[in-house]
Amino acid sequence: MSNKMWGGRFATGPDAIMEEINASIGFDQRLFRQDIAGSIAHATMLSETGILTQQDRDSIVAGLSDVLAEIESGSFTFSRALEDIHMNVESRLREKIGDAAGRLHTARSRNDQVATDFKLYVRDTIDTLVVQVHALQLALVTRAEEEAETIMPGFTHLQSAQPVTFGHHLLAYVEMLGRDAGRLLDARKRLNESPLGSAALAGTPYPIDRHMTAEKLGFDRPTANSLDAVSDRDFILETLAAASICAMHLSRFAEEMVIWSSAQFGFIRLSDKFTTGSSIMPQKRNPDAAELVRAKIGRILGALTSLLVVMKGLPLAYSKDMQEDKEVAFDALDSLSLSLAAMTGMVGDLTANRERMRASASAGFSTATDIADWLVRQLNIPFRDAHHITGQIVALAEQKGTGLEGLTIEDFKFIDQRIDSRIHKVLTVEASVAARQSYGGTAPANVLVQAARWKTLLTGQPHEPRPLSKKKSSGHGDGGVE
Secondary structure: OOOOOOHHHOOOOOOHHHHHHHOOHHHHHHHHHHHHHHHHHHHHHHHHOOOOOHHHHHHHHHHHHHHHHHHHHOOOOOOHHHOOHHHHHHHHHHHHHHHHHHHOOOOOOHHHHHHHHHHHHHHHHHHHHHHHHHHHHHHHHHHHHHOOOOEEEEEEOOEEEEEEEHHHHHHHHHHHHHHHHHHHHHHHHHHOEEOOOOOOOOOOOOOOOHHHHHHHOOOOEEOOOHHHHHHOOHHHHHHHHHHHHHHHHHHHHHHHHHHHOOOOOOOEEOOHHHOEOOOOOOOOOEOHHHHHHHHHHHHHHHHHHHHHHHHOOOOOOOOHHHHHHHHHHHHHHHHHHHHHHHHHHHHHHOEEOHHHHHHHHHOOOOOHHHHHHHHHHHHOOOHHHHHHHHHHHHHHHHHHOOOHHHOOHHHHHHHOOOOOHHHHHHOOHHHHHHHOOOOOOOOHHHHHHHHHHHHHHHHOOOOOOOOOOOOOOOOOOOOOOO
16 A cells, blocks of 8 residues: 555555654654644745635635644644654645645645744744743842852862852853853844745745745745755754753853752752752752753753764755754753753742851952952062962961961061051951952942843843942952052
């Protein structure tokens, strides 16, 4: 018995194994909205160019609308024998309206149809992801305002380096996510060309209007080369590349949440909503949501790598290998969406242990650089010499078993007689962060300015910086910024 989809060329149907490896309906059925939208646009264009009668067009559009309603209601039965979403929809349409359904496929192929459907789906997904990225940014900005004066250790090599504010740290991820949104929107801009009407690979002899279908589907223009149109998967590769970078940023933040919520750090507490317990250790509060976000990068980057490998050896134009593009892409984009939602929830729900953060920021001689800067500014000592003097001061503090703020003026003068009592004004972590007012620096006032800037960008409404809730630090004045 011949297969009706393929016509009279084949005398028998496919082997069961062939059907198993060939069918994509198990995963590409999620393209139903895009497939039906593309078919309605195509039928409308065929009618307006005189290729299809108005009566057939109306019948097709009404039938497709009925099919859409069936799928959305869950009453539609998908068939593996019909391979994919395109043939499932077309077969059901024929059952509903008869021979007119067979005219829908005039001047197109499943090659340009699937490329169009997939582009529409990726475009819709990018729009959703960008909204989610912005929601996470806004959650981070809101917390950054609340924690603008919360002091924590800044790290290099995961070693205490200099004091920073927790708000400043959170805003670092806002900047990363801003670039992520930009990359996704760049990918969207480049993909927004319509493949529909390219047919199998060479175009069509029918007098179609590809600009019309492109406009009806919200594309900027039709693709300019039919070979490229049906064989291009750059749009999903670029989207997966942007998704991988975004997932990497989320993974870095998730790693910090795991570290910060440990008993050894105790910087933050994640609520019961985003943690789990242990089956044997009743005291445990495991940051499982953060750990799972951290792991999602493997699936997302894996999808990018997988598709690059699929595409790297394919001659033009379409090859069935390209059917492997969707499963990995769907999984990756779903994973990124879930990760963004989980991270947004955790950011809004965490509690900062401000006292623990400040105590940790004060440890490890974190204000040593402030001493060196003070020596340069106040005593006009060359920085390299100031660095050496500061190293001696740190060594003395270590010998005495005290922090830098515990040293007396006599201790400082033992190292260098030029040092005077003004140096004590730069030894606190509050003075350290308050002094760093250079653009992009960690000073609380800076954090509030940047938070207001981001709120304006994200909401479209003007926001003024919140006022500082505390008096200016002793970092200003003789020992602070000149």
